[in-house]
């Protein structure tokens with residue numbers, strides 16, 4: 001047993017993903033991808049992607065303007081259906097209350113649109129600042145939005161935890177920026193062997209926001 005005190009890493013801010021992290025996942029992403037890409041292209045992309053993931057926005061950006069517009073309209077429809085059924089993730093309010101009580105900064109990065117973030121803020125009653133949406137380019141998994149939040153806060157990336165439910169967007173963005181990353185995996189879907197060899201692995205994995213709350217309290221020095 002070591003007599004030296006354990007030195008905990010200092011965390012000064014937490015950056016959240018929105019859909020599937022702060023809100024209950026309601027968007028049927030596979031259905032949305034099929035509607036945008038067509039079934040054949042959808043299955044081709046899935047088959048050639050090592051982790052079975054699709055970066056739909058990235059695909060669309062390479063299309064012609066009218067094809068792009070149609071794709072964005074389909075996505076907007078799916079996102080609207082998601083907004084109509086918007087629910088705050090269990091544990092989110094407790095967690096944010098806890099972060100408030102410790103004066104820990106809260107930011108948000110989403111690939112969803114700004115109007116969705118505005119609606120979320122209205123419903124949730126607690127604010128995240130900065131809250132960067134799809135209009136901020138380049139978006140996740142690029143580290144740019146997270147680095148932007150760190151510089152706005154005046155904190156180092158390694159003093160920030162990025163939490164989200166997407167390995168390819170949230171964890172990749174966080175790792176590339178040099179932040180501490182936590183994957184929210186409610187159903188254990190990332191335990192599948194197909195994710196064993198991904199480039200960016202999370203530092204921590206939790207199955208609920210309540211578990212993330214405990215992790216923050218027990219593992220880090222939360223000093224703003």
Ligand SMILES: [Mg+2]
Pocket residue numbers: 017018019020021164165166
């Ligand atoms: Mg998400």
